[in-house]
Amino acid sequence: MVVKTVNVGLIGLGTIGTGVAKVLTEKRENLSAVAGYPLLLKKIADIDIKRPRPVKLDPSLLTTDAREILDNPDIAIVIELVGGENPARSYIADALKNGKSVVTANKEVIAKHGPELLGLAREHHTALRYEASVGGGIPLISPLQRDLAANTFSSIHAIINGTTNYILTKMSDEGLDFAVALKQAQELGYAEADPTNDVEGIDAAYKLAIMCTLAYHSVVRPADVYREGISRLTWKDFRYARELGYAIKLLAMGKSQDGALEARVHPVFIPENSLLAKVKGVFNAVQIHGDLVGDLILYGRGAGAEPTSSAVVADVIALAQSIGAGAGHLPAPLPDRKKNVKPISDIATRYYLRMNVADSPGVLAKISRVLGDHNISISAVIQKEVDLQAQRAEIVIMTHTAVEAAVQMARRELEKLDVVKEINNIIRVEG
Amino acid sequence: MVVKTVNVGLIGLGTIGTGVAKVLTEKRENLSAVAGYPLLLKKIADIDIKRPRPVKLDPSLLTTDAREILDNPDIAIVIELVGGENPARSYIADALKNGKSVVTANKEVIAKHGPELLGLAREHHTALRYEASVGGGIPLISPLQRDLAANTFSSIHAIINGTTNYILTKMSDEGLDFAVALKQAQELGYAEADPTNDVEGIDAAYKLAIMCTLAYHSVVRPADVYREGISRLTWKDFRYARELGYAIKLLAMGKSQDGALEARVHPVFIPENSLLAKVKGVFNAVQIHGDLVGDLILYGRGAGAEPTSSAVVADVIALAQSIGAGAGHLPAPLPDRKKNVKPISDIATRYYLRMNVADSPGVLAKISRVLGDHNISISAVIQKEVDLQAQRAEIVIMTHTAVEAAVQMARRELEKLDVVKEINNIIRVEG
Numbered sequence: 001m002v003v004k005t006v007n008v009g010l011i012g013l014g015t016i017g018t019g020v021a022k023v024l025t026e027k028r029e030n031l032s033a034v035a036g037y038p039l040l041l042k043k044i045a046d047i048d049i050k051r052p053r054p055v056k057l058d059p060s061l062l063t064t065d066a067r068e069i070l071d072n073p074d075i076a077i078v079i080e081l082v083g084g085e086n087p088a089r090s091y092i093a094d095a096l097k098n099g100k101s102v103v104t105a106n107k108e109v110i111a112k113h114g115p116e117l118l119g120l121a122r123e124h125h126t127a128l129r130y131e132a133s134v135g136g137g138i139p140l141i142s143p144l145q146r147d148l149a150a151n152t153f154s155s156i157h158a159i160i161n162g163t164t165n166y167i168l169t170k171m172s173d174e175g176l177d178f179a180v181a182l183k184q185a186q187e188l189g190y191a192e193a194d195p196t197n198d199v200e201g202i203d204a205a206y207k208l209a210i211m212c213t214l215a216y217h218s219v220v221r222p223a224d225v226y227r228e229g230i231s232r233l234t235w236k237d238f239r240y241a242r243e244l245g246y247a248i249k250l251l252a253m254g255k256s257q258d259g260a261l262e263a264r265v266h267p268v269f270i271p272e273n274s275l276l277a278k279v280k281g282v283f284n285a286v287q288i289h290g291d292l293v294g295d296l297i298l299y300g301r302g303a304g305a306e307p308t309s310s311a312v313v314a315d316v317i318a319l320a321q322s323i324g325a326g327a328g329h330l331p332a333p334l335p336d337r338k339k340n341v342k343p344i345s346d347i348a349t350r351y352y353l354r355m356n357v358a359d360s361p362g363v364l365a366k367i368s369r370v371l372g373d374h375n376i377s378i379s380a381v382i383q384k385e386v387d388l389q390a391q392r393a394e395i396v397i398m399t400h401t402a403v404e405a406a407v408q409m410a411r412r413e414l415e416k417l418d419v420v421k422e423i424n425n426i427i428r429v430e431g
Numbered sequence: 432m433v434v435k436t437v438n439v440g441l442i443g444l445g446t447i448g449t450g451v452a453k454v455l456t457e458k459r460e461n462l463s464a465v466a467g468y469p470l471l472l473k474k475i476a477d478i479d480i481k482r483p484r485p486v487k488l489d490p491s492l493l494t495t496d497a498r499e500i501l502d503n504p505d506i507a508i509v510i511e512l513v514g515g516e517n518p519a520r521s522y523i524a525d526a527l528k529n530g531k532s533v534v535t536a537n538k539e540v541i542a543k544h545g546p547e548l549l550g551l552a553r554e555h556h557t558a559l560r561y562e563a564s565v566g567g568g569i570p571l572i573s574p575l576q577r578d579l580a581a582n583t584f585s586s587i588h589a590i591i592n593g594t595t596n597y598i599l600t601k602m603s604d605e606g607l608d609f610a611v612a613l614k615q616a617q618e619l620g621y622a623e624a625d626p627t628n629d630v631e632g633i634d635a636a637y638k639l640a641i642m643c644t645l646a647y648h649s650v651v652r653p654a655d656v657y658r659e660g661i662s663r664l665t666w667k668d669f670r671y672a673r674e675l676g677y678a679i680k681l682l683a684m685g686k687s688q689d690g691a692l693e694a695r696v697h698p699v700f701i702p703e704n705s706l707l708a709k710v711k712g713v714f715n716a717v718q719i720h721g722d723l724v725g726d727l728i729l730y731g732r733g734a735g736a737e738p739t740s741s742a743v744v745a746d747v748i749a750l751a752q753s754i755g756a757g758a759g760h761l762p763a764p765l766p767d768r769k770k771n772v773k774p775i776s777d778i779a780t781r782y783y784l785r786m787n788v789a790d791s792p793g794v795l796a797k798i799s800r801v802l803g804d805h806n807i808s809i810s811a812v813i814q815k816e817v818d819l820q821a822q823r824a825e826i827v828i829m830t831h832t833a834v835e836a837a838v839q840m841a842r843r844e845l846e847k848l849d850v851v852k853e854i855n856n857i858i859r860v861e862g
């Protein structure tokens with residue numbers, strides 16, 4: 001029996017692309033055995049094919065013209081690892097239109113245009129896989145699509161950005177300030193020169209949108225995700241958190257209740273004895289609650305060339321099996337439910353408030369009155385003198401469940417009280 | 432377009448079977464939408480169809496004759512939830528021979544006969560899925576087979592038996608003795624009247640054999656797995672473990688190094704700050720190390736009707752998609768490597784030894800000499816007086832890495848020393 005080779009084209013030879021090229025080249029025999037069909041990396045396109053890279057590649061494989069892959073009738077699978085929205089999006093679309101199967105690690109394109117591209121794949125009887133777009137090597141897309149398909153999901157709690165988790169771990173464990181921890185992360189290559197995408201939760205919002213779309217069968221876009229970054233956290237917040245039995249994490253949260261969704265990325269207090277609180281450094285973890293499976297946690301390396309290659313190449317193997325067997329691709333079910341994402345003002349949760357106040361009698365009474373007027377009840381208070389000479393004190397308040405809109409209104413009123421010098425931070429509490 | 436209904440037959444209406452019947456019945460519309468093809472639970476066989484069960488089923492679905500399912504040409508998918516080795520094995524084999532796809536949660540049959548049954552599925556161009564056989568609702572089979580397929584694995588560390596983890600958690604957190612904790616587990620329905628399968632590690636060995644066979648592409652049978660149960664652990668071991676910075680867990684471990692495998696289930700000391708040490712109660716967690724993905728942990732409920740239904744029904748959906756699309760089943764690659772499982776005497780690890788000795792000068796010197804003679808070096812010692820009148824002391828020794836055979840030889844020599852009254856426990860240390 002002659003077994004047809006499945007030819008693969010790779011667009012984008014950056015860090016991840018080089019990792020994937022290395023795996024496809026050096027593990028070729030093993031991968032072909034696992035797939036059951038011979039896999040061949042046939043062509044690689046990048047704008048810079050001169051720069052030396054830590055992988056030995058036959059120069060004849062390289063081209064600066066992506067069309068040599070997109071229009072090559074011998075290539076069955078296109079791997080898009082260019083990153084960013086454009087031209088990556090059009091590479092993926094063109095490949096699908098040419099009947100090729102596509103594998104991508106591109107969270108921005110999938111978060112913004114995933115449903116349309118999946119529709120295109122369906123229309124052209126081909127497939128688009130994107131396991132590597134969320135959580136690096138951690139299987140997440142595939143469990144949501146298939147292994148957990150019998151479940152109705154109610155919540156996702158995810159530490160899904162390694163850069164911010166590294167920074168928060170440093171701030172928590174070593175008492176570092178945000179700026180210092182960020183600088184260390186940059187020196188180690190965990191954070192970019194411009195860290196905005198990570199520290200402002202943009203990257204996490206892309207990944208959350210992708211997971212919510214799958215879990216809740218409803219098209220959730222990055223713009224639907226409420227975002228707050230980690231740059232306003234200080235060592236004081238970590239100290240109070242510890243005192244109160246909490247850790248601080250940047251969580252991406254997607255919830256579904258009574259047909260309404262919540263999708264938000266922001267710092268939260270979580271109980272220090274929860275498993276998510278133990279996720280340190282650049283590691284990622286996603287906790288999913290399904291009606292049948294209960295709480296499930298998937299933990300591992302969420303970024304880096306090797307973990308991401310693990311996911312990309314697994315997608316390639318799966319496609320090669322379908323192509324090799326001539327089995328055709330099973331069309332992925334498209335999101336079919338009407339989207340109903342709550343505005344942040346409608347959510348209800350517990351809160352931590354830290355504020356700088358005058359150290360004079362009756363301060364707490366005035367603050368409590370404002371909170372009470374907005375139906376916000378207090379569960380714990382810590383008051384500390386911080387500056388004897390200036391007669392300043394710091395008050396930390398933990399609330400019972402309250403509505404966000406009420407908390408924001410109370411905040412504005414508190415800021416008007418003459419005894420309140422500054423509201424330093426308000427952090428939501430989860431779990 | 433007329434879409435053909437995919438008919439499902441269920442054999443075994445015990446706890447799990449009832450859970451699956453409930454999900455297939457009550458969620459039928461949702462599941463059909465996700466699958467893309469209408470699913471119908473057509474027939475249910477059990478030896479007892481009179482007993483009331485917590486699910487409403489049309490009496491015409493029920494039969495006491497499994498042949499009504501196995502020989503029914505309208506049924507495409509057979510779910511085997513009888514449990515135990517026979518007749519479950521022949522039900523599966525007969526269903527496959529009749530060209531039906533099979534889903535099972537039966538760890539014993541898969542561990543003992545999986546490769547043969549998968550061969551039979553391949554021969555008859557059909558499929559056998561068994562996600563629920565390991566780790567309940569936690570996706571494990573599917574990640575090993577597919578999502579992580581690009582990896583070369585080097586280790587599996589698994590808390591894969593909820594009953595024993597519940598007992599160990601009680602012993603550790605509440606200082607209970609084994610017998611008391613076991614009794615509580617039995618009262619809560621977490622342990623069977625005859626707990627042998629769980630507490631002696633037999634159940635964990637089945638699951639480890641299944642995972643090793645997949646991860647290492649080599650047929651590992653339950654008989655290849657070295658086993659020790661948890662019944663010899665006492666509250667003293669937990670107290671010393673805590674003092675030394677460890678937790679005690681029953682781990683199922685499968686390792687691969689230089690072409691040799693280790694497969695063993697026994698209690699181990701693991702660092703108390705490791706994530707596996709935080710896995711409490713009936714929860715399961717599997718830590719897998721792959722060359723690309725690094726350390727990955729999958730955590731969740733490893734047993735119970737609902738989590739197991741989650742896995743069973745996901746397998747049913749996957750099969751329904753292939754059958755509905757007429758796509759044919761991708762044959763699972765069969766294990767192709769020569770098995771080379773090390774005997775336990777060849778493994779090298781660290782050890783905890785607890786012994787009861789005479790409280791007289793030179794005791795530690797005598798013990799150290801015996802250990803030294805067998806190339807076992809000591810990393811920590813705790814000595815405590817336990818009985819002043821009887822002049823008895825307790826010595827706990829932590830060793831550096833040593834070879835098992837040497838440790839067992841040293842044990843026999845130590846037992847001959849007149850100063851050593853009893854060797855209470857020897858526990859291996861991991862991580």
